[in-house]
Amino acid sequence: MNWLIEFFTDPANWSGSSGIPVRLLEHLEFSAAALLLSVLIAVPLGLWVGHTGKGALFVVVSANAARALPTLGLLVLIVLLMGVGTTLPVLIPLVALAVPPILVNTYEGIRGVEHDLRDAAYGMGLRGGQVLLRVLVPVALPLILLGVRVAAIQVVATATVAAYVGLGGLGRYIIDGLATKDFPSTIGGAVLVALLALAVQLMFTLLGRMVVSPGVRPAVRERLKAG
Structure with a gap:
Protein backbone atom coordinates (compact mmCIF):
# COMPACT_ATOMS: atom_id res chain seq x y z
CA MET A 1 0.00 0.00 0.00
CA ASN A 2 2.89 2.36 0.79
CA TRP A 3 4.29 1.76 -2.69
CA LEU A 4 0.95 2.73 -4.25
CA ILE A 5 0.76 5.90 -2.20
CA GLU A 6 4.34 6.73 -3.14
CA PHE A 7 3.61 6.22 -6.84
CA PHE A 8 0.38 8.19 -7.05
CA THR A 9 1.51 11.05 -4.83
CA ASP A 10 4.80 11.63 -6.65
CA PRO A 11 4.35 14.84 -8.71
CA ALA A 12 6.91 13.58 -11.24
CA ASN A 13 4.48 10.82 -12.24
CA TRP A 14 1.83 13.34 -13.27
CA SER A 15 3.84 15.57 -15.62
CA GLY A 16 6.13 15.33 -18.61
CA SER A 17 6.29 12.84 -21.47
CA SER A 18 6.41 9.90 -19.05
CA GLY A 19 3.62 11.13 -16.78
CA ILE A 20 0.44 9.21 -16.14
CA PRO A 21 -1.79 11.37 -18.41
CA VAL A 22 0.54 10.90 -21.39
CA ARG A 23 1.03 7.17 -20.79
CA LEU A 24 -2.72 6.71 -20.33
CA LEU A 25 -3.43 8.51 -23.59
CA GLU A 26 -0.87 6.35 -25.42
CA HIS A 27 -2.43 3.21 -23.97
CA LEU A 28 -5.90 4.32 -25.01
CA GLU A 29 -4.66 5.09 -28.54
CA PHE A 30 -3.22 1.58 -28.96
CA SER A 31 -6.30 -0.03 -27.50
CA ALA A 32 -8.89 2.06 -29.37
CA ALA A 33 -7.15 1.61 -32.73
CA ALA A 34 -6.87 -2.16 -32.26
CA LEU A 35 -10.49 -2.47 -31.10
CA LEU A 36 -11.81 -0.36 -33.97
CA LEU A 37 -9.93 -2.43 -36.56
CA SER A 38 -11.17 -5.63 -34.92
CA VAL A 39 -14.79 -4.46 -35.00
CA LEU A 40 -14.50 -3.44 -38.66
CA ILE A 41 -13.15 -6.90 -39.51
CA ALA A 42 -15.14 -9.17 -37.22
CA VAL A 43 -18.63 -7.68 -37.07
CA PRO A 44 -19.37 -7.60 -40.85
CA LEU A 45 -17.88 -11.08 -41.27
CA GLY A 46 -19.83 -12.43 -38.30
CA LEU A 47 -23.06 -10.89 -39.58
CA TRP A 48 -22.58 -12.36 -43.04
CA VAL A 49 -21.67 -15.85 -41.82
CA GLY A 50 -24.43 -15.90 -39.21
CA HIS A 51 -27.04 -14.75 -41.72
CA THR A 52 -26.04 -16.92 -44.67
CA GLY A 53 -24.59 -19.91 -42.84
CA LYS A 54 -21.64 -19.95 -45.23
CA GLY A 55 -18.17 -20.43 -43.81
CA ALA A 56 -19.37 -21.24 -40.28
CA LEU A 57 -16.79 -24.00 -39.80
CA PHE A 58 -14.03 -21.67 -40.98
CA VAL A 59 -15.11 -19.02 -38.48
CA VAL A 60 -15.03 -21.42 -35.54
CA VAL A 61 -11.74 -23.04 -36.51
CA SER A 62 -9.94 -19.79 -37.33
CA ALA A 63 -11.21 -18.09 -34.17
CA ASN A 64 -9.97 -20.94 -31.99
CA ALA A 65 -6.63 -20.92 -33.81
CA ALA A 66 -6.24 -17.16 -33.31
CA ARG A 67 -6.93 -17.54 -29.59
CA ALA A 68 -3.97 -19.89 -29.33
CA LEU A 69 -1.51 -17.32 -30.72
CA PRO A 70 0.95 -16.03 -28.11
CA THR A 71 0.51 -12.26 -28.21
CA LEU A 72 3.99 -11.39 -26.97
CA GLY A 73 5.68 -13.91 -29.24
CA LEU A 74 3.74 -12.61 -32.23
CA LEU A 75 4.65 -9.04 -31.32
CA VAL A 76 8.38 -9.85 -31.12
CA LEU A 77 8.24 -11.69 -34.45
CA ILE A 78 6.50 -8.79 -36.19
CA VAL A 79 9.00 -6.32 -34.74
CA LEU A 80 11.89 -8.44 -36.00
CA LEU A 81 10.33 -8.50 -39.48
CA MET A 82 9.10 -4.90 -39.68
CA GLY A 83 11.10 -2.95 -37.14
CA VAL A 84 9.70 -0.33 -34.77
CA GLY A 85 8.82 2.75 -36.74
CA THR A 86 5.07 2.84 -36.22
CA THR A 87 2.46 1.34 -33.96
CA LEU A 88 1.58 -1.30 -36.59
CA PRO A 89 3.68 -4.05 -34.95
CA VAL A 90 1.59 -3.61 -31.79
CA LEU A 91 -1.76 -3.37 -33.54
CA ILE A 92 -1.41 -6.66 -35.44
CA PRO A 93 -1.20 -8.97 -32.38
CA LEU A 94 -3.84 -6.93 -30.53
CA VAL A 95 -6.22 -7.25 -33.47
CA ALA A 96 -5.48 -10.98 -33.65
CA LEU A 97 -6.42 -11.17 -29.98
CA ALA A 98 -9.61 -9.11 -30.28
CA VAL A 99 -11.15 -10.49 -33.47
CA PRO A 100 -12.10 -14.00 -32.20
CA PRO A 101 -14.50 -13.03 -29.38
CA ILE A 102 -16.18 -10.38 -31.53
CA LEU A 103 -16.46 -12.69 -34.53
CA VAL A 104 -17.77 -15.69 -32.61
CA ASN A 105 -20.29 -13.68 -30.56
CA THR A 106 -21.58 -11.87 -33.64
CA TYR A 107 -21.96 -15.15 -35.50
CA GLU A 108 -23.61 -16.90 -32.56
CA GLY A 109 -25.88 -13.93 -31.90
CA ILE A 110 -27.24 -13.87 -35.45
CA ARG A 111 -27.44 -17.65 -35.76
CA GLY A 112 -29.30 -17.94 -32.45
CA VAL A 113 -32.25 -15.75 -33.46
CA GLU A 114 -35.41 -17.88 -33.53
CA HIS A 115 -36.46 -19.14 -36.96
CA ASP A 116 -40.05 -18.08 -36.29
CA LEU A 117 -38.88 -14.49 -36.02
CA ARG A 118 -36.98 -14.79 -39.28
CA ASP A 119 -39.98 -16.34 -41.02
CA ALA A 120 -42.26 -13.58 -39.71
CA ALA A 121 -39.89 -10.93 -41.05
CA TYR A 122 -39.80 -12.55 -44.48
CA GLY A 123 -43.58 -12.93 -44.36
CA MET A 124 -43.88 -9.17 -43.88
CA GLY A 125 -42.07 -8.67 -47.19
CA LEU A 126 -38.61 -7.82 -45.87
CA ARG A 127 -35.64 -8.94 -47.94
CA GLY A 128 -32.39 -10.53 -46.81
CA GLY A 129 -30.49 -7.36 -45.95
CA GLN A 130 -33.54 -5.77 -44.33
CA VAL A 131 -34.16 -8.86 -42.20
CA LEU A 132 -30.54 -8.80 -41.06
CA LEU A 133 -30.39 -5.11 -40.14
CA ARG A 134 -33.92 -4.54 -38.87
CA PRO A 142 -26.47 -7.88 -26.61
CA LEU A 143 -24.24 -10.80 -27.62
CA ILE A 144 -22.39 -8.66 -30.15
CA LEU A 145 -21.70 -6.03 -27.50
CA LEU A 146 -20.62 -8.77 -25.10
CA VAL A 155 -6.88 -5.48 -25.51
CA VAL A 156 -6.58 -2.97 -22.67
CA ALA A 157 -4.90 -5.56 -20.45
CA THR A 158 -2.60 -6.85 -23.19
CA ALA A 159 -1.58 -3.49 -24.68
CA THR A 160 1.07 -3.38 -21.97
CA VAL A 161 3.21 -5.55 -24.30
CA ALA A 162 3.90 -2.41 -26.35
CA ALA A 163 6.49 -1.51 -23.73
CA TYR A 164 8.48 -4.65 -24.56
CA VAL A 165 9.43 -3.16 -27.93
CA GLY A 166 10.11 0.36 -26.70
CA LEU A 167 6.69 1.91 -27.32
CA GLY A 168 4.64 3.80 -24.76
CA GLY A 169 1.50 3.15 -22.78
CA LEU A 170 0.93 2.11 -19.20
CA GLY A 171 3.12 -0.92 -19.76
CA ARG A 172 6.15 1.34 -19.51
CA TYR A 173 5.64 1.62 -15.76
CA ILE A 174 5.53 -2.16 -15.41
CA ILE A 175 8.40 -3.06 -17.75
CA ASP A 176 10.70 -0.20 -16.75
CA GLY A 177 9.85 -0.71 -13.10
CA LEU A 178 10.81 -4.37 -13.24
CA ALA A 179 14.02 -3.57 -15.11
CA THR A 180 15.12 -0.96 -12.55
CA LYS A 181 13.53 -2.65 -9.50
CA ASP A 182 11.29 0.39 -9.08
CA PHE A 183 8.47 -1.55 -7.42
CA PRO A 184 6.18 1.45 -6.76
CA SER A 185 6.20 2.12 -10.51
CA THR A 186 5.57 -1.55 -11.34
CA ILE A 187 2.66 -1.90 -8.94
CA GLY A 188 1.26 1.51 -9.83
CA GLY A 189 1.29 0.65 -13.53
CA ALA A 190 -0.45 -2.66 -12.88
CA VAL A 191 -3.13 -0.92 -10.81
CA LEU A 192 -3.66 1.67 -13.57
CA VAL A 193 -4.17 -1.08 -16.15
CA ALA A 194 -6.61 -2.91 -13.86
CA LEU A 195 -8.57 0.29 -13.21
CA LEU A 196 -8.71 1.03 -16.93
CA ALA A 197 -10.02 -2.47 -17.63
CA LEU A 198 -12.73 -2.00 -14.98
CA ALA A 199 -13.65 1.37 -16.50
CA VAL A 200 -13.98 -0.23 -19.93
CA GLN A 201 -16.24 -2.94 -18.53
CA LEU A 202 -18.43 -0.34 -16.82
CA MET A 203 -18.61 1.71 -20.01
CA PHE A 204 -19.83 -1.24 -22.08
CA THR A 205 -22.34 -2.19 -19.38
CA LEU A 206 -23.82 1.30 -19.53
CA LEU A 207 -23.70 1.26 -23.33
CA GLY A 208 -25.63 -2.00 -23.40
CA ARG A 209 -28.35 -0.55 -21.20
CA MET A 210 -28.61 2.46 -23.50
CA VAL A 211 -28.77 0.73 -26.90
CA VAL A 212 -30.30 -2.70 -26.20
CA SER A 213 -34.08 -2.90 -26.23
CA PRO A 214 -35.46 -3.82 -22.77
CA GLY A 215 -37.59 -6.52 -24.37
CA VAL A 216 -34.50 -8.30 -25.68
CA ARG A 217 -32.58 -8.49 -22.39
CA PRO A 218 -34.56 -11.28 -20.64
CA ALA A 219 -34.28 -13.54 -23.68
CA VAL A 220 -30.54 -12.94 -23.88
CA ARG A 221 -30.08 -13.73 -20.21
CA GLU A 222 -31.88 -17.04 -20.72
CA ARG A 223 -29.65 -17.86 -23.71
CA LEU A 224 -26.51 -17.09 -21.71
CA LYS A 225 -27.69 -19.30 -18.84
CA ALA A 226 -28.54 -22.11 -21.25
CA GLY A 227 -25.17 -21.74 -22.98
Whole structure:
Protein backbone atom coordinates (compact mmCIF):
# COMPACT_ATOMS: atom_id res chain seq x y z
CA MET A 1 0.00 0.00 0.00
CA ASN A 2 2.89 2.36 0.79
CA TRP A 3 4.29 1.76 -2.69
CA LEU A 4 0.95 2.73 -4.25
CA ILE A 5 0.76 5.90 -2.20
CA GLU A 6 4.34 6.73 -3.14
CA PHE A 7 3.61 6.22 -6.84
CA PHE A 8 0.38 8.19 -7.05
CA THR A 9 1.51 11.05 -4.83
CA ASP A 10 4.80 11.63 -6.65
CA PRO A 11 4.35 14.84 -8.71
CA ALA A 12 6.91 13.58 -11.24
CA ASN A 13 4.48 10.82 -12.24
CA TRP A 14 1.83 13.34 -13.27
CA SER A 15 3.84 15.57 -15.62
CA GLY A 16 6.13 15.33 -18.61
CA SER A 17 6.29 12.84 -21.47
CA SER A 18 6.41 9.90 -19.05
CA GLY A 19 3.62 11.13 -16.78
CA ILE A 20 0.44 9.21 -16.14
CA PRO A 21 -1.79 11.37 -18.41
CA VAL A 22 0.54 10.90 -21.39
CA ARG A 23 1.03 7.17 -20.79
CA LEU A 24 -2.72 6.71 -20.33
CA LEU A 25 -3.43 8.51 -23.59
CA GLU A 26 -0.87 6.35 -25.42
CA HIS A 27 -2.43 3.21 -23.97
CA LEU A 28 -5.90 4.32 -25.01
CA GLU A 29 -4.66 5.09 -28.54
CA PHE A 30 -3.22 1.58 -28.96
CA SER A 31 -6.30 -0.03 -27.50
CA ALA A 32 -8.89 2.06 -29.37
CA ALA A 33 -7.15 1.61 -32.73
CA ALA A 34 -6.87 -2.16 -32.26
CA LEU A 35 -10.49 -2.47 -31.10
CA LEU A 36 -11.81 -0.36 -33.97
CA LEU A 37 -9.93 -2.43 -36.56
CA SER A 38 -11.17 -5.63 -34.92
CA VAL A 39 -14.79 -4.46 -35.00
CA LEU A 40 -14.50 -3.44 -38.66
CA ILE A 41 -13.15 -6.90 -39.51
CA ALA A 42 -15.14 -9.17 -37.22
CA VAL A 43 -18.63 -7.68 -37.07
CA PRO A 44 -19.37 -7.60 -40.85
CA LEU A 45 -17.88 -11.08 -41.27
CA GLY A 46 -19.83 -12.43 -38.30
CA LEU A 47 -23.06 -10.89 -39.58
CA TRP A 48 -22.58 -12.36 -43.04
CA VAL A 49 -21.67 -15.85 -41.82
CA GLY A 50 -24.43 -15.90 -39.21
CA HIS A 51 -27.04 -14.75 -41.72
CA THR A 52 -26.04 -16.92 -44.67
CA GLY A 53 -24.59 -19.91 -42.84
CA LYS A 54 -21.64 -19.95 -45.23
CA GLY A 55 -18.17 -20.43 -43.81
CA ALA A 56 -19.37 -21.24 -40.28
CA LEU A 57 -16.79 -24.00 -39.80
CA PHE A 58 -14.03 -21.67 -40.98
CA VAL A 59 -15.11 -19.02 -38.48
CA VAL A 60 -15.03 -21.42 -35.54
CA VAL A 61 -11.74 -23.04 -36.51
CA SER A 62 -9.94 -19.79 -37.33
CA ALA A 63 -11.21 -18.09 -34.17
CA ASN A 64 -9.97 -20.94 -31.99
CA ALA A 65 -6.63 -20.92 -33.81
CA ALA A 66 -6.24 -17.16 -33.31
CA ARG A 67 -6.93 -17.54 -29.59
CA ALA A 68 -3.97 -19.89 -29.33
CA LEU A 69 -1.51 -17.32 -30.72
CA PRO A 70 0.95 -16.03 -28.11
CA THR A 71 0.51 -12.26 -28.21
CA LEU A 72 3.99 -11.39 -26.97
CA GLY A 73 5.68 -13.91 -29.24
CA LEU A 74 3.74 -12.61 -32.23
CA LEU A 75 4.65 -9.04 -31.32
CA VAL A 76 8.38 -9.85 -31.12
CA LEU A 77 8.24 -11.69 -34.45
CA ILE A 78 6.50 -8.79 -36.19
CA VAL A 79 9.00 -6.32 -34.74
CA LEU A 80 11.89 -8.44 -36.00
CA LEU A 81 10.33 -8.50 -39.48
CA MET A 82 9.10 -4.90 -39.68
CA GLY A 83 11.10 -2.95 -37.14
CA VAL A 84 9.70 -0.33 -34.77
CA GLY A 85 8.82 2.75 -36.74
CA THR A 86 5.07 2.84 -36.22
CA THR A 87 2.46 1.34 -33.96
CA LEU A 88 1.58 -1.30 -36.59
CA PRO A 89 3.68 -4.05 -34.95
CA VAL A 90 1.59 -3.61 -31.79
CA LEU A 91 -1.76 -3.37 -33.54
CA ILE A 92 -1.41 -6.66 -35.44
CA PRO A 93 -1.20 -8.97 -32.38
CA LEU A 94 -3.84 -6.93 -30.53
CA VAL A 95 -6.22 -7.25 -33.47
CA ALA A 96 -5.48 -10.98 -33.65
CA LEU A 97 -6.42 -11.17 -29.98
CA ALA A 98 -9.61 -9.11 -30.28
CA VAL A 99 -11.15 -10.49 -33.47
CA PRO A 100 -12.10 -14.00 -32.20
CA PRO A 101 -14.50 -13.03 -29.38
CA ILE A 102 -16.18 -10.38 -31.53
CA LEU A 103 -16.46 -12.69 -34.53
CA VAL A 104 -17.77 -15.69 -32.61
CA ASN A 105 -20.29 -13.68 -30.56
CA THR A 106 -21.58 -11.87 -33.64
CA TYR A 107 -21.96 -15.15 -35.50
CA GLU A 108 -23.61 -16.90 -32.56
CA GLY A 109 -25.88 -13.93 -31.90
CA ILE A 110 -27.24 -13.87 -35.45
CA ARG A 111 -27.44 -17.65 -35.76
CA GLY A 112 -29.30 -17.94 -32.45
CA VAL A 113 -32.25 -15.75 -33.46
CA GLU A 114 -35.41 -17.88 -33.53
CA HIS A 115 -36.46 -19.14 -36.96
CA ASP A 116 -40.05 -18.08 -36.29
CA LEU A 117 -38.88 -14.49 -36.02
CA ARG A 118 -36.98 -14.79 -39.28
CA ASP A 119 -39.98 -16.34 -41.02
CA ALA A 120 -42.26 -13.58 -39.71
CA ALA A 121 -39.89 -10.93 -41.05
CA TYR A 122 -39.80 -12.55 -44.48
CA GLY A 123 -43.58 -12.93 -44.36
CA MET A 124 -43.88 -9.17 -43.88
CA GLY A 125 -42.07 -8.67 -47.19
CA LEU A 126 -38.61 -7.82 -45.87
CA ARG A 127 -35.64 -8.94 -47.94
CA GLY A 128 -32.39 -10.53 -46.81
CA GLY A 129 -30.49 -7.36 -45.95
CA GLN A 130 -33.54 -5.77 -44.33
CA VAL A 131 -34.16 -8.86 -42.20
CA LEU A 132 -30.54 -8.80 -41.06
CA LEU A 133 -30.39 -5.11 -40.14
CA ARG A 134 -33.92 -4.54 -38.87
CA VAL A 135 -34.63 -7.83 -37.11
CA LEU A 136 -31.58 -10.00 -36.51
CA VAL A 137 -29.06 -7.35 -35.47
CA PRO A 138 -31.29 -5.73 -32.79
CA VAL A 139 -31.99 -9.14 -31.27
CA ALA A 140 -28.34 -10.22 -31.45
CA LEU A 141 -26.99 -6.85 -30.28
CA PRO A 142 -26.47 -7.88 -26.61
CA LEU A 143 -24.24 -10.80 -27.62
CA ILE A 144 -22.39 -8.66 -30.15
CA LEU A 145 -21.70 -6.03 -27.50
CA LEU A 146 -20.62 -8.77 -25.10
CA GLY A 147 -18.03 -9.91 -27.64
CA VAL A 148 -16.79 -6.36 -28.12
CA ARG A 149 -16.62 -5.85 -24.36
CA VAL A 150 -14.58 -9.02 -23.84
CA ALA A 151 -12.26 -8.00 -26.66
CA ALA A 152 -11.87 -4.47 -25.30
CA ILE A 153 -10.90 -5.70 -21.84
CA GLN A 154 -8.41 -8.17 -23.31
CA VAL A 155 -6.88 -5.48 -25.51
CA VAL A 156 -6.58 -2.97 -22.67
CA ALA A 157 -4.90 -5.56 -20.45
CA THR A 158 -2.60 -6.85 -23.19
CA ALA A 159 -1.58 -3.49 -24.68
CA THR A 160 1.07 -3.38 -21.97
CA VAL A 161 3.21 -5.55 -24.30
CA ALA A 162 3.90 -2.41 -26.35
CA ALA A 163 6.49 -1.51 -23.73
CA TYR A 164 8.48 -4.65 -24.56
CA VAL A 165 9.43 -3.16 -27.93
CA GLY A 166 10.11 0.36 -26.70
CA LEU A 167 6.69 1.91 -27.32
CA GLY A 168 4.64 3.80 -24.76
CA GLY A 169 1.50 3.15 -22.78
CA LEU A 170 0.93 2.11 -19.20
CA GLY A 171 3.12 -0.92 -19.76
CA ARG A 172 6.15 1.34 -19.51
CA TYR A 173 5.64 1.62 -15.76
CA ILE A 174 5.53 -2.16 -15.41
CA ILE A 175 8.40 -3.06 -17.75
CA ASP A 176 10.70 -0.20 -16.75
CA GLY A 177 9.85 -0.71 -13.10
CA LEU A 178 10.81 -4.37 -13.24
CA ALA A 179 14.02 -3.57 -15.11
CA THR A 180 15.12 -0.96 -12.55
CA LYS A 181 13.53 -2.65 -9.50
CA ASP A 182 11.29 0.39 -9.08
CA PHE A 183 8.47 -1.55 -7.42
CA PRO A 184 6.18 1.45 -6.76
CA SER A 185 6.20 2.12 -10.51
CA THR A 186 5.57 -1.55 -11.34
CA ILE A 187 2.66 -1.90 -8.94
CA GLY A 188 1.26 1.51 -9.83
CA GLY A 189 1.29 0.65 -13.53
CA ALA A 190 -0.45 -2.66 -12.88
CA VAL A 191 -3.13 -0.92 -10.81
CA LEU A 192 -3.66 1.67 -13.57
CA VAL A 193 -4.17 -1.08 -16.15
CA ALA A 194 -6.61 -2.91 -13.86
CA LEU A 195 -8.57 0.29 -13.21
CA LEU A 196 -8.71 1.03 -16.93
CA ALA A 197 -10.02 -2.47 -17.63
CA LEU A 198 -12.73 -2.00 -14.98
CA ALA A 199 -13.65 1.37 -16.50
CA VAL A 200 -13.98 -0.23 -19.93
CA GLN A 201 -16.24 -2.94 -18.53
CA LEU A 202 -18.43 -0.34 -16.82
CA MET A 203 -18.61 1.71 -20.01
CA PHE A 204 -19.83 -1.24 -22.08
CA THR A 205 -22.34 -2.19 -19.38
CA LEU A 206 -23.82 1.30 -19.53
CA LEU A 207 -23.70 1.26 -23.33
CA GLY A 208 -25.63 -2.00 -23.40
CA ARG A 209 -28.35 -0.55 -21.20
CA MET A 210 -28.61 2.46 -23.50
CA VAL A 211 -28.77 0.73 -26.90
CA VAL A 212 -30.30 -2.70 -26.20
CA SER A 213 -34.08 -2.90 -26.23
CA PRO A 214 -35.46 -3.82 -22.77
CA GLY A 215 -37.59 -6.52 -24.37
CA VAL A 216 -34.50 -8.30 -25.68
CA ARG A 217 -32.58 -8.49 -22.39
CA PRO A 218 -34.56 -11.28 -20.64
CA ALA A 219 -34.28 -13.54 -23.68
CA VAL A 220 -30.54 -12.94 -23.88
CA ARG A 221 -30.08 -13.73 -20.21
CA GLU A 222 -31.88 -17.04 -20.72
CA ARG A 223 -29.65 -17.86 -23.71
CA LEU A 224 -26.51 -17.09 -21.71
CA LYS A 225 -27.69 -19.30 -18.84
CA ALA A 226 -28.54 -22.11 -21.25
CA GLY A 227 -25.17 -21.74 -22.98
